[in-house]
Amino acid sequence: MPVADKLEILADAAKYDASCASSGGERRNSRNSGGIGSSTGNGICHSYTPDGRCVSLLKILLTNACVYDCAYCINRRSSNVRRARFTVQEVVDLTLEFYKRNYIEGLFLSSGIIRSPDYTMEALVRVARTLRTDHAFRGYIHLKSIPEASPDLIRDAGLYADRLSINIELPTEESLRRFAPEKRTATIHATMRDLSEKIADAKTDTRGPRFSPAGQSTQLIVGADSSSDSTVLATASALYGTYRLKRIYYSAFSPIPDASTLLPARPAPLVRENRLYQADWLMRFYGFSAAEILAGSVDDMLDPEIDPKLAWALRNRDRFPVDVNTAERESLLRVPGLGVRTVDRVLSARTHSRLRLDDIRRLAGSFRRLLPFIVTADHRPSRLLDRAALRSVVAPRPQQMSLFG
């Protein structure tokens, strides 16, 4: 099969993995290395596809043949999808040729499990090792780590990769058993724990061998099982806390060709995924706990119509208004419409003068939706917060339905 045909099949097979980050690695460049590649620590999205998702890494599988039969996966054993398999050299060459043309930041390599976990993991590691040692490649490498692979192979993977990931896929053990009969939650967790310890050790002992300097990540599919958003967020929060994950990717269940009958026929709404990402940010950067994001909600689901911070504020009106001239950073971060950067600018600006609405307009960009929640030198919201109609004042207007939909 021509390499370009394999590329098409094995990119199509890999696209359900939402991970795309190329950030968080070491700073390095190719001056004096003889090879190519650099990393500034910040990721670069080199393109965007019409689904609005970024293209940062060459995201492919080594092969889409698989001995496992996970219902949600397009590559499961019982699927009649076309199969292909790259050689190690083909992946190395494609990565280098794409990289030289500035199409990508590096490689995201995963694989179906063929023969055995060790056999497959060894091939993934061989790609990364060839790029790093034979070609002095200093671009980004993300490798999927196969939970059942032997510790030596995982150690080598961490030596060459910037980031490793294991997908937990489903938010509960019960769902995993139902949809992925060959996978075990316990094995996945044990490998995540092992990775988190090795990552932490390598950070402490900077003279020791390198290990996955950009940390580890995972993916959760939402909407394939019946788990609520609060279950998803509780799982996510536990994963961040226990294994120090850098990122959790939420992937709204998307219909796949030749789908298993265990799966819902309809895709999960993309807005659900979007709201989960917003809630995830609230947990990581805004000081929210998983429990309080949805405390007091009706059905343990994030509101599809308004973002979770605004929804929280509407349920916790007694926490507002917040005085931008005196409030603590933690309280400012809870104001809908104030992001982390804006809050830091407010803190800097207010040490020099009492902030007025015009100042806030310059610092925050827009301020219409802020008005009910803040106090400034020249503004105090009237009884707006008590009005039941507050939601309709601050929520974005629903788009008019198309007459021709």
Add this chain to the structure above:
Amino acid sequence: MIYSIVIEPPDDFAAFRTAARRLLAARIDPADVTWTDRREAALFPQVPPGPERIAAVPRAFVELAEAVACHRDASRWPLLYQLLRRLADGERTLMDQPADTLVHRLQRMAASVRRDRHRMTAFVRFRIVDDDDGPCSVAWYEPQHRILRRVTPFFIDRFASLRFSILTPDMCVHWDRQTARYASGLSRSAAPGGDEVEDWWKRYYCATFNPARVNPKLLDSHMPKRYRRDLPEAGSIQDLLGNASRRTDRMIGR
């Protein structure tokens, strides 16, 4: 007395610095200075060489000014001189006051330049041609601001062992694995055509798109249309959008 200051080339931060130090030493008011990119457009006498006053300015000002220097807007030098003058006149904390009208305006200009620099690192596409000295990567790119000099170190870091040229309408850079040489600008027609790898890249782009998640608005916000003209993969966008719902229907068996 009104003075004309010529800053040439138009992104020459060092020339601005020298001129500004002379203006500060002579205590010339920002309102009495006009700034221009071209010698022949200078209507008033130039500030004669003389003593320079090196004001102690915060690091944040230098970073801001270096970015703003690349901005295409003609107001960049007068605004920077205004800010410098206020800093030199004792407003020591001005850089920590993001709500100040002047600081805010300049920070927005700097942000626009930084965004443009980031997009250039993302959207430059090289094509590899062979000449007498072997393979050379050549890219044509139209930046929004005059950022080529500032972005070149990024590409040298990344491709130090390759020969490359980046052509823009303002200027070009040629890297020969040792030094970067700058030359005058060229037009798009000077850039080479695509090769087989570019076709693979287009096929990859189409394959990694999931038609069940089609979202043209998000695409437009991340990759505005004006950047797409020189992205080889962007030629597929119309077809991918047009066929998305049919492909999704087929997947879910409707």
